[in-house]
Amino acid sequence: MTPISSLGEFGLISKLTAGFPKFHSSTIKGVGDDSAELNAGGKQILVSTDLLVEGIHFDMMYTPLKHLGYKAVVVNLSDIYAMNAIPEQITVSIALSSKYTVEAVSEIYEGILHACNAYKVDLIGGDTTSSINGLVISVTAIGYAEKEKIVYRSGAKEGDLICVSGNLGAAYLGLQLLEREKRIFLENSDVEPDLEDEDFLIRRHLKPEARKDVIQFFDEMNIVPTAMIDVSDGLSSDLIHICTQSKVGCEIQEAYVPLSEEMYQRAIKFNLDPITCALSGGEDYELLFTIDNEDETKVADHPDIQIIGQVVNISEGKTLMTKGGNKHQLTAQGWKHF
Amino acid sequence: MTPISSLGEFGLISKLTAGFPKFHSSTIKGVGDDSAELNAGGKQILVSTDLLVEGIHFDMMYTPLKHLGYKAVVVNLSDIYAMNAIPEQITVSIALSSKYTVEAVSEIYEGILHACNAYKVDLIGGDTTSSINGLVISVTAIGYAEKEKIVYRSGAKEGDLICVSGNLGAAYLGLQLLEREKRIFLENSDVEPDLEDEDFLIRRHLKPEARKDVIQFFDEMNIVPTAMIDVSDGLSSDLIHICTQSKVGCEIQEAYVPLSEEMYQRAIKFNLDPITCALSGGEDYELLFTIDNEDETKVADHPDIQIIGQVVNISEGKTLMTKGGNKHQLTAQGWKHF
DSSP: OOBGGGTHHHHHHHHHHTTOOOOOTTEEEOBTBSSEEEESSSSEEEEEEEEEEBTTTBOTTTOOHHHHHHHHHHHHHHHHHTTTOEEEEEEEEEEEOTTOBHHHHHHHHHHHHHHHHHHTOEEEEEEEEEOSSSOEEEEEEEEEEOGGGOOOTTOOOTTOEEEEESOSSHHHHHHHHHHHHHHHHHHOTTSOOOOTTOHHHHHHHHSOOOOHHHHHHHHHTTOOOSEEEEOSSOHHHHHHHHHHHHTOEEEEEGGGSOOOHHHHHHHHHTTOOHHHHHHHOOOOOOEEEEEOGGGHHHHHTOTTEEEEEEEEOGGGOEEEEOTTSOEEEOOTTOOOOO | OOBGGGTHHHHHHHHHHTTOOOOOTTEEEOBTBSSEEEESSSSEEEEEEEEEEBTTTBOTTTOOHHHHHHHHHHHHHHHHHTTTOEEEEEEEEEEEOTTOBHHHHHHHHHHHHHHHHHHTOEEEEEEEEEOSSSOEEEEEEEEEEOGGGOOOTTOOOTTOEEEEESOSSHHHHHHHHHHHHHHHHHHOTTSOOOOTTOHHHHHHHHSOOOOHHHHHHHHHHTOOOSEEEEOSSOHHHHHHHHHHHHTOEEEEEGGGSOOOHHHHHHHHHTTOOHHHHHHHOOOOOOEEEEEOGGGHHHHHTOTTEEEEEEEEOGGGOEEEEOTTSOEEEOOTTOOOOO
16 A cells, blocks of 8 residues: 555645546636636636645644634635635635634634635635544635636746745744744743744744735736746745746746845744745745746836746756855755755 | 534534625625525536535445545535536545555545546546544535526425425435444454345445436426525425525425335334434435426426425424324424324
8 A cells, every 4th residue: 555645745636636537618727726717608717725634734732713714714815816816705614623612613713704804705605514633624715817817837938037925934934933832832831932023933824914915916017927826835846836837947046035034033043044944934825926027127116026036948957046156956845955 | 611512503604604794796695505606707606615524424434435535526516406506616625644545545536536427527626635633525516507597595485395306314224224333343343244235225325416317307397496405414404494594484294205115114123213214314415495386297297306395484384294194393303203
């Protein structure tokens, strides 16, 4: 028998979904991008779904239920934005064990409501059920876009510029901080958590935001990226997804990868390499996208979009140019500094 | 703190989803029917989602993985048919612990593929992730219908006829059989399971079918039911949903509730009341619907549709007329014979 770890998540999904038929002309695009794409005669419809499992995706020791509800919604909306579409509806299914009270599940829904209000999405359905142990949240988000505006992972072409919004690695450092405090607490429950001045990093992990504003900026500036993905697995891994699906290579510059000051300082204190955290951290929910180089001036003045490199021929591979001028291969696990 | 059991599933959902806003004109109908309804400029879009949890919805001791994959899809399709719509796409998310191998999850997907082929639906996405323990499957189904054809739970009116497809209670008896064999096996693993001649009941539980054929029959016969729901909680409970949402009463006849011979015999052997099993068993995934009495002749000759009663004024309550001519209140837990 084959352990699932031998295939990995993406290998498993490829294996499982290979050979499924396509019956309907309403199915425009299935498995393989941030969202699926449908058409029912009007606008294109985008559908994305995620399953968050206690003990795997979140730890109840340090995850406030309200933030959990918020995050479960936001990570799905992020997948719709990553298609250059606007989410309008969500369904939320929750399985929870008897240790959870009505008050607890109400707190989760408070967070869901908060996300619905912040991103203007309608809760349209779901399922609420028991579990033997632990909490599972499954969210499906539904969005809409004009056909011409939808952006896949597969459209990047040689010469395009590679851009990323916001900054990277902070969510990962936030998680490391929370894990450290958990270890300390488990050793000695009298020690007060020391999370002062770490609000930014912790918020990036516990209560991420999706970049609706960037999608609105594209619309205002008449930009349609050539390819796009949200940074959930980490910059390296997600950029490799774009390259693979677009059949291109890439060259990014270490010096241009956006890092926050808080992330940089905390990484140093933890004896971690900041650029590795940015490349491999994941869960930042920033948008990674490629644009035609004619659009360079349109993004140049945006304070929160950084051009980090360019799309090259597939034969040139996928590389990171360090500040010292050395070229390293990008790997899905992120580039190892040493 | 309030235990969730004090509210029940429907009470909990009402409490949690009350006060959520509706921002979009594309949201036609949210929580409260078999599916949500959306519009993106073309046909109406129906969305339904279900979460199946190991130990709650299925027992790995007697549930073949292939059947589980099949059933997870079918129960969602059933919700789309119950809107008089045709499902065309599904997403499937699975969380599974390390005890599951690639071969195991492939078997689940074989069942999913089988359902996709049987019902002509496209798998368009999902999520595959680990869990600490146990298996969770979340399926979202998406279907389409012309606006005029969509059937809600809320449209039944006085004088309408109450109809049900197929027969009821068999899935419940199938489950009782499997539970009995499990108990016997746990007491003595040398005893061979005695499930001879029980294929029908066991299949009704492990591998239910959704009534696509009935929806096609409606289309051919130009019938648009006034209200419809699929029988997942049990005839009583689901009929009460229709009555509550339609603000009507109902009177059904014990003599007309369709029971299979296999179910009847097995109930007697188990010392259970067959009609109680039919009223409260659940998981039959038959369609319960009301039609204008002018459509009576259209359904009269259908071999697998039974008229079981009629819609009455709300003041007359929700009742079952026994074969002996006594009137009993229908309750959500089903009518207790003694």
